[in-house]
Amino acid sequence: MDKKLANVAQKRILWMDLEMTGLDPAKDRITEVAVIVTDWDFNEIATYESAVRVSPRLMERRMLKGPAADFWASVPAARDGLIEQNKTARAGLIVENELIAFLDTHFESGNPVLLAGNSIHQDRRFIVNEWKRLDARLHYRMLDVTAWKVVFEGKFKKKFAKPEEHRALADIRGSIQELQYYIAKVTA
Numbered sequence: 001m002d003k004k005l006a007n008v009a010q011k012r013i014l015w016m017d018l019e020m021t022g023l024d025p026a027k028d029r030i031t032e033v034a035v036i037v038t039d040w041d042f043n044e045i046a047t048y049e050s051a052v053r054v055s056p057r058l059m060e061r062r063m064l065k066g067p068a069a070d071f072w073a074s075v076p077a078a079r080d081g082l083i084e085q086n087k088t089a090r091a092g093l094i095v096e097n098e099l100i101a102f103l104d105t106h107f108e109s110g111n112p113v114l115l116a117g118n119s120i121h122q123d124r125r126f127i128v129n130e131w132k133r134l135d136a137r138l139h140y141r142m143l144d145v146t147a148w149k150v151v152f153e154g155k156f157k158k159k160f161a162k163p164e165e166h167r168a169l170a171d172i173r174g175s176i177q178e179l180q181y182y183i184a185k186v187t188a
Helices: 003-009 056-065 069-074 076-088 092-106 120-130 132-137 145-155 168-187
Strands: 013-020 030-038 044-051 113-117 138-144
Touching (some): 030 076, 030 092, 044 092, 056 076, 113 168, 145 168
16 A cells, blocks of 8 residues: 555545536536545545536537436436526635635645545546646545455345435445445454
8 A cells, every 4th residue: 555545545435425417427417416524444534515507508409408317317306406506606716715624624734635436436427527727636545346346246145225315415425324234244
């Protein structure tokens, strides 16, 4: 393990979930972000969440009519909640500044931050596209719970019944519970 990751891994993890208008980082946008800082026992240390302002036209075009419309139609409460909160959301630059300040408060400066979550590589693509300064603070390695899911479902036929609310903060807590489930299977 390289020294910088060892420094990060010994202390804290930044769990993140983004809700987006769809899955194409070139055409879709982040609409909601939540993060939880935990230790390696998965105790919550701090949380942050925010709505991110997206053009109402883009939300309509991508979430109601575009390629993600079928998905969002299957979770109308989440879709409608995201559209409603967009009316009072803050600009992405403000949210990025708040996220960086959050990292400054909860992580040692100079060490890249270990990012964790379910399918976190997809969220990272949006971070790279929309929040370059935040991306620069993150380690290139990530803790992706989905990799554990693939192994446990494929090899051991074990499946975690994760709630899928498609709201950022609840989804992070589900990801943490899911990783705890897999770790309990390994350490039993």
